[in-house]
Amino acid sequence: MNELVILGATGSIGRNTLEIAEKFPDRFRVRALTGKDNFDLLAEQVARFSPDIAVVYDENGAGILQKKLPAGCRTRILCGDEGYAAAATHPDATMVVSAMVGGAGLLPTLAAIEAGKDIALANKETLVMAGSLVMAAATVAGVRILPVDSEHSAIFQCIAGNHVKDLEKIVLTASGGPFLGRDASGFADITVADALAHPTWQMGAKITIDSATMMNKGLEVIEAMHLFGMPPGAIEVLIHPQSIVHSMVAFRDGSVIAQMGIPDMKGAIAHALSYPERLPIGIEPPDFAAIGRLDFQAPDFAKFPCIKLAYRACEAGGTMPAVLNAANEIAVAFFLEKKIGFDRIPRLIEETMHRHRIVSEPALEEILSADRWARRTARQIVETTGGKETE
Numbered sequence: 001m002n003e004l005v006i007l008g009a010t011g012s013i014g015r016n017t018l019e020i021a022e023k024f025p026d027r028f029r030v031r032a033l034t035g036k037d038n039f040d041l042l043a044e045q046v047a048r049f050s051p052d053i054a055v056v057y058d059e060n061g062a063g064i065l066q067k068k069l070p071a072g073c074r075t076r077i078l079c080g081d082e083g084y085a086a087a088a089t090h091p092d093a094t095m096v097v098s099a100m101v102g103g104a105g106l107l108p109t110l111a112a113i114e115a116g117k118d119i120a121l122a123n124k125e126t127l128v129m130a131g132s133l134v135m136a137a138a139t140v141a142g143v144r145i146l147p148v149d150s151e152h153s154a155i156f157q158c159i160a161g162n163h164v165k166d167l168e169k170i171v172l173t174a175s176g177g178p179f180l181g182r183d184a185s186g187f188a189d190i191t192v193a194d195a196l197a198h199p200t201w202q203m204g205a206k207i208t209i210d211s212a213t214m215m216n217k218g219l220e221v222i223e224a225m226h227l228f229g230m231p232p233g234a235i236e237v238l239i240h241p242q243s244i245v246h247s248m249v250a251f252r253d254g255s256v257i258a259q260m261g262i263p264d265m266k267g268a269i270a271h272a273l274s275y276p277e278r279l280p281i282g283i284e285p286p287d288f289a290a291i292g293r294l295d296f297q298a299p300d301f302a303k304f305p306c307i308k309l310a311y312r313a314c315e316a317g318g319t320m321p322a323v324l325n326a327a328n329e330i331a332v333a334f335f336l337e338k339k340i341g342f343d344r345i346p347r348l349i350e351e352t353m354h355r356h357r358i359v360s361e362p363a364l365e366e367i368l369s370a371d372r373w374a375r376r377t378a379r380q381i382v383e384t385t386g387g388k389e390t391e
Ligand code: NAD
Pocket: 007, 008, 009, 010, 011, 012, 013, 014, 034, 035, 036, 037, 038, 057, 098, 099, 100, 101, 102, 104, 122, 123, 124, 125, 148, 149, 150, 201, 202, 203, 204, 205, 206, 207, 265
């Protein structure tokens, strides 16, 4: 029996995870669920799965959730950082699904690792911010980090049975997002609704905007670097609009292995939950005759500068990837609130990175401090320039 904790249960990955858990009750038991402020959905999930613990963002929210639960409900309602940590380290849990969005995922994921839980990792920001510390902690604790991000799940599957020393290159595929074919001169006019309309994947708002700017791929380069111990120069991004090839690896004999499937996150989630077994989750293989062709093209770094910023952050190292991540979170939030235009997102991140003084080989506290600094700085830049920082 896999005893699950789901951090970010009310999100896109969380809901998909619960669908799988519900389908295989003899394999999975849900021990703890966390959300932020989607109380109706969390209450419904608590009723369906009877976890020992449910966690929300603050005390006020805990009161709201409690009122939505039937009298006699045995689930303990907790809140805040302590609540998230209690869920992540639930004594009976065997696996923690890390599916909160953003930097909020780092500390609970790290707590779960230190408590000896295997991790099904969707929250890529954890590795972007503190990849070296997190991977080292996993080694010390002897826990597995099983990737849920579809590209990294693909790479994990492609590498299986091979020697890592024979691996020459990782090829991360990218759909290119909704603006692949749009001229960059029109990027200032992109609306929030345009950017939220992803052509192939159904995801939460933040990662959907990251896909539209292609920062998502940049974050994934950093994630791959840590998960697979490869230098950024050996990680390539390739546009593949159909999202059928989820990623590939090239070996030193010129052979390439790709993992394919229809774009449905349940495939990668189920793989992480049941590894090394595979579950009959009801997903059909792609109908290649109907698809007809698979297209590939090189990314346009000038049009999507976020990818370049991410490579630059990993080359700079130290606290810079955490700054990239934090500035991106602020830029995306401001774009969603219509405070800055779509074309300003990379400029705000670049300006924040430009002002940062890197701490090399940072300890956790220094990473968290760089994260706070970058959020403050990005906000200040927008306040003082009205979002027109580098005109
Ligand atoms: P989402 O926005 O749909 O869900 C996020 C979850 O985190 C929700 O449960 C929300 O309540 C919770 N949350 C948000 N802010 C929080 C905070 N400050 N404290 C505690 N909880 C908080 O996001 P998603 O699309 O499910 O993505 C989750 C993570 O998985 C992200 O890191 C994303 O990059 C990664 N990921 C998602 C997909 C996908 O298909 N959705 C694919 C690959 C990777």
